[in-house]
Amino acid sequence: MSTEPAEGDAQMPRPGNNPAIVVGVDGSDNGLRALDWALEEAAAHRCPVRLVYAYVPSAHRQGERVHGASPRMIAMYEEGREVFAAARAHLAGHRHADLVVGTALYEGPPAQVLIEMVSRARMCVVGRRGRGGLSSLLPGSTSMSLAVHARMPVVVVPPRGGQPADANGAGEANGAGGTAGPRVVVGVDLPAAGETAVEFAFEEALARGLPLLAVAAWDLAEPYAYNPAAVAEAVAEHQARTTRSLTQTLAPWREKYAEVPVTTLVEQSRPVTALVGHSGPADLLVLGGRAHPRSQVVAGSTTRAVLRRASCPVAVVHSPELPQASRNPA
Incomplete structure (x- = not known):
């Protein structure tokens, strides 16, 4: 399914402006942690941040008409508002909240949406785990698809308290x-x-x-x-x-x-x-x-x-x- 912009300004900054950092948000705690990381990164490089949510309709809505206020479109806008509201609430009082310059709601597979969005961005930042709490690093998942197929840098942020690494180097x-x-x-x-x-x-x-x-x-x-x-x-x-x-x-x-x-x-x-x-x-x-x-x-x-x-x-x-x-x- 082709991606369709539904809310916000999806355009990256014009040539001459500092390219934005695109953050894939989905309402999950790990997604909000990815947003925190992106804001610190944006502050270090003095660039804006754009939030993107990709809506995937449930199976029973796949065949619904895409024109007009169909239940499918209403569900997409409601879900998008919920995700962006959670992000705004999380940003309240954040020292770099002013770096967020826009949001964009799209319909389509998240990896496809983000790969197309980051073509003119500085980088794309996503969380390692989605709303369901399951690892998003399985074949075909959003994080892995981005890491393998996107031409721009992709940063994958682990969940808070992620798996500790073995710090014993042999060299x-x-x-x-x-x-x-x-x-x-x-x-x-x-x-x-x-x-x-x-x-x-x-x-x-x-x-x-x-x-x-x-x-x-x-x-x-x-x-x-x-x-x-x-x-x-x-x-x-x-x-x-x-x-x-x-x-x-x-x-x-x-x-x-x-x-x-x-x-x-x-x-x-x-x-x-x-x-x-x-x-x-x-x-x-x-x-x-x-x-x-x-x-x-x-x-x-x-x-x-x-x-x-x-x-x-x-x-x-x-x-x-x-x-x-x-x-x-x-």
């Missing part, structure tokens, strides 16, 4: 600032690191006045398992090569964002284990990747596993759709 941190305390963490997928995600992580750390932890995880293939000498040699080789690659990848961004304290961490571990393990004390975990067509089902990805288990907000930042030469951060 050794290098650089100023150590690995403890509030920080921004970026997972660097080497050798083809997503520069868009790396730059996003540096910008977030700068805006928040926090150090950045860059994590690169690697693991050995199974054939080494029964040859201890080969394992030791391979471990040393992989560790050294990954460390060099990570250093080279970060070098131009460290020069551009010289104010950001950077720690690098190369560890022999599965990427999901490493990233979730370091997400516990983090303010934000940034993942890279490439957006997939909406018709393509992506199963078993690192992104899905991290989103399901991370205890801090996770930003999924896709590289440009078409291959490009490495950008010069100068």
Whole structure:
């Protein structure tokens, strides 16, 4: 079903204005927590916030006429008013409430609505759990569909008191600032690191006045398992090569964002284990990747596993759709 605007101004700011942060709200506690996160993000970057609710009609209303004041349309407006009223009540007295510049009520699948809305937005922010309290990270769900298919950055905010992460990292941190305390963490997928995600992580750390932890995880293939000498040699080789690659990848961004304290961490571990393990004390975990067509089902990805288990907000930042030469951060 195509999405149809029904309330509010759904237009993103005109070119020259600071792009808005779009927040998907649904009346849930987790949705309101996502709104709180978006307001703090908007304050750090001095940009507006727009609230979007996507109404999905119940099965018995799917075939009703869409013109005129049909029961289906009345139900959509009533539900939208209820969701936005809850958001306004939550915003009462909030120090950044004035950054909310509009609401928009649409009919259609939430993921489809938001993917189309964020095409000109700064980012999209959603909660990890919906009104029913069930995880929204199942295949085809709103959070997962956005994280996999949206071209703009998507931030998934876990519920309050979310699953704690295992903070025991196997690697050794290098650089100023150590690995403890509030920080921004970026997972660097080497050798083809997503520069868009790396730059996003540096910008977030700068805006928040926090150090950045860059994590690169690697693991050995199974054939080494029964040859201890080969394992030791391979471990040393992989560790050294990954460390060099990570250093080279970060070098131009460290020069551009010289104010950001950077720690690098190369560890022999599965990427999901490493990233979730370091997400516990983090303010934000940034993942890279490439957006997939909406018709393509992506199963078993690192992104899905991290989103399901991370205890801090996770930003999924896709590289440009078409291959490009490495950008010069100068």
